[in-house]
Amino acid sequence: MICLRPINWLLFLLIVISGVAQAQGYLRAQGQHIVNERGERILLRGVGLGGWMLQEGYMLRLGNLGQQHVIRAKIEALVGAEATAAFYQAWLANHTTKADIDAMARWGFNSVRLPMHYNLYTLPVEQEPVAGQDTWLEQGFALTDQLIAWARANNLYVILDLHAAPGGQGNDLPISDRNPDTPSLWQSEANRQKTIALWRKLAQRYANEPAVGGYDIINEPNWGFENPEDKNGCKETQNQPLRQLLVDITRAIREVDDKHMIIIEGNCWGNNYAGILPPWDKNLVLSFHKYWNYNQLADIQGHLDLREKYNMPLWLGEAGENSNLWFTDAIRLVESQGIGWAWWPLKKIGFNNPLEIQPNADYWKLVDYWQGKAERPTPAVAKKALMQLATHDLRYEHNRIHTDVVDAMLRQPHSAMTIPFKAHRITRRGGKIAAVDFDVGLSGHAYWDKDSANYHVSTGSERMPWNRGRVYRNEGVDIAHDDKRKAYYVNHIEAGEWLEYTIEVDKAAHYTISASVRAAVAESRLGVRVNQVEQVEQALAASADWYNQVLGVVELQQGTNKVRVQTSTGGFELLSLGIGAVR
Template identity: 55%
Template sequence: MLIFLLVPIQLFAQGFLKTSGTKIINEKNENVLLRGYGLGGWMLQEGYMLRVYRDGQQHKIRQRIEALVGAEKTQAFYDAWLANHTTKADIDALKAWGFNSVRLPMHFELYTLPVDKEPVAGRQTWLDKGFEMTDSLLAWCKANKMYLILDLHAAPGGQGNDLNISDRDGSMPSLWENPAHQQKTVALWKKVAERYKNEPWIAAYDIINEPNFGFEDPVNDKNGLKEKTNVPLKKLMMDITKAIREVDNKHIIIIEGNGWGNNYNGILPPWDANMVLSFHKYWNFNNVASIEYILKYRDQYKVPVWIGETGENSNVWFTQAIRLLEDHNIGWAWWPLKKLGSNNPLEIRTNDGYQQILAYWSNRGPKPGAEMAWQALMQLAADTKFENNIYHKDVIDAMLRQPHSREAIPFKKHAPGAIQAVDYDLGINGVAYYDMDTANYRVSDPALKQGGNSGRMYRNDGVDIGGSEGNYYVTDIETGEWLQYTIHIPRNGDYLLKLNTAADSTGGRAVIQVNGKAVKKDVTLPATGGIQQWRVTDAGKISLKKGTYTFRVMAEAGGFHLKELIVASSY
């Protein structure tokens, strides 16, 4: 797997991070801008990451697996999943790419028994597994001089009505409805703080991820978006803070509002001198208005803010969001590092057997045999390993280089020959390519919810891509859209230009530019009778000297699909 070092690695002096007014600083009093990734899907599976869209809580997925292969093999699958999903190789890669921090979503069941399984009610049984995994992750972070944020993602009983997030059983009392769950949560954080109180590469404790619960109006406001006081949430977070401070006065404590982290009504002012406000941002416009509320809190209470989760969108959205956040000195943790899907740096491969399992679970196919299901699940677990992941360098480039650069760089080293259309240059929209429909902004405007790559494969820009591995192509090209390719010409000579296209009933018309100058206009593209009926169109000959050129294929009239730009030597 090829790893690109896209930005200079930022080294920080070892020492505990702390707050200073609206900044997070290190022991040298230097501003620290956290740039990180959340390890979603490792300790806690969320259904959508596995393409399970109905009853996607981890415990329900586990029950379905057990019904297919039995309890013993189910346990072996989860052991393999936890061993493979995140390793030192992942953390080494994050450092090499240019990130400086990691957020660990913790499932409480790896650290302590659930309340209803405690042998003695009211006592806390501690489990080694979660602490050992955290110790290993911390060691990998320390070796790379990266900060680790501990995040309680699945709290005892579950902290909200969005059940998948916290692996909550909605038929049972929540975190907010059972004092024993709250006592266990407080005890867990005290145990964590005791263990890691002297670890400076742990940046902070993110004490409750995305609370989303309607205290005042549980029927009409079940996720707490309109909550006015948030009394139970504030009380529990204050109790957790008190317990942590009994053993650890060094680490930052991060709090989150209700309504998936953003509703701070009744919660502020902060009650601790070393506290950071987190907020989460998805699917909305990347303008000052979208973060104005959190900036007001920051300025009013002189407290740093940090975005603990964001992502799940196109590269265009990523670049815009990071530019906005960093312009306001707000650090970030993107979500997630890997899953089944291409809008993250690492993609977990699927397999035919697992697709059959998904079909069965969604009532679209027969029940797979136990042996086949077992092989498919273990292949899936093996494919979570870093070395088996598909690396999406375009995502990394969009996050770390493109927010600060208007330069296009090659996606691949292109020479004369058949150049795959999907291998256009890396860069922002309007520089490396131009696409009309680039990102999902459905929260700000429900009509703008289908932007980005409609095929959801290979790359994560605005460009629509279809096909399958080894046979990708650009689809649904609209009038005015274009793609750019950096091509090295090895010698002087004449070169033939050709386009390999397909179209259903109407073709299209293209312009080919070289270094910004139109060299072939009105290239008429045929209607081929189907998206898989490809036909090569000769665009003519041009003379080129040895050197590196930028070629652009521009849609003067859209409606076609592009598989290849062919630059063929005529000698």
């Protein structure tokens, strides 16, 4: 597990710049701001626990196996019903633990959003023994109680988020585990009544719990009420059924709880509020979600206008699944307008979140089989892979901590300072630096790469893979893995791109600097700057394998030095830098 080096300084800086790190009683809406019981403005900085109570196929690298019930059926076909049930019990027990919440608090987050699947709290309508009655399941409530206890101990708020409502709330099927063969939330009065009853039950249970920050009552509705061809409701002008259900849920909550904030989301994945406002409760918060678009004021102006018109707080309830550059820019944008946020998600099998699940080798055999790339594994192999995933790989202590992602979310929106990704010490005998261990910091300060974020919603283009290898780090720098050398390296290097490293030198002297490179063409050139002074540059020979290229002699001062490697032409790959003392 990689350690997060700048934790203490990061947390100190966060407290200094915000003053909102600790929970102080119930949260509520006061004009355009969220405040605590002392009347102090609270800027929520949190992460959503996506994948815990509700799996989505992409989080497990399962491609088009999108909905949880589809994934579960595929697992059951391999290992049987009993082993499948054991897998899901282990998954719920190990995906999110006290260690995850403790880590979030150490890093500087002050809230956590819990995406809930209704079927952990109550039976589906179709399975109720008595039609119209609600059977309550203790498992979901017990898991929620435990999360709240962990959060309370760390002065974090918990936002309860109904991510999968009875029947499913939209045509984006995976986000609510919707089965299109059964009536949706909008096609079934029984599903709507169960949703209302569930929220009344939750509010009754947590009415006197100040660690619960608020109730996010329906995640990302996406439904065409007026025009079925407008499947996700982005052109909806009235949204009458959505408004009515939100009002009905609010009324049910207020029967038992008049303390907690109620957070509402519009149609079109939480962004279309046509016909939904004005507000019907004095303690409402307006949520919006933001993915893959630009981070200019104009991109959130519509939401700001609603805040101003109806004098109610805004909250960025979900954003993420992008690069560090995009994360920093988006957070800087919304915080400049006094808007808090909850990022998505804390962990998955993937590199662009604070925690990365690293599956065992046999799990990839299952993935290949389900994607039609391999033969069916035996039940024994499948069961072993799944249980190792759920009992071992999922757990915080076996996750990879992405220090660069946490830093991009909490420090970089407020500081242009770069910090070392790893300590690089150059002794009198020299030293070696892995190319992928460049500094952590803003684009243009710690590194420069031409493709550093995905803006496909704004541009209308295809999704941009900012890190083409999708491994190790989440900046725009392209990184791949050399299986033979068991090492990561930088590839797809283009003209003008550069990387900077902070190194600590024991003795001021002249040192030779070399690079382990692999170049497709002989026109590539690699240069080095030390402490903002250009010192050496060399042409690289074409080679199909790694070789060591001496770049020249550089002068290093004692103590801290900034070494930047840069290219005017590109077309090569970089594995490491070597620094050796001149004799």
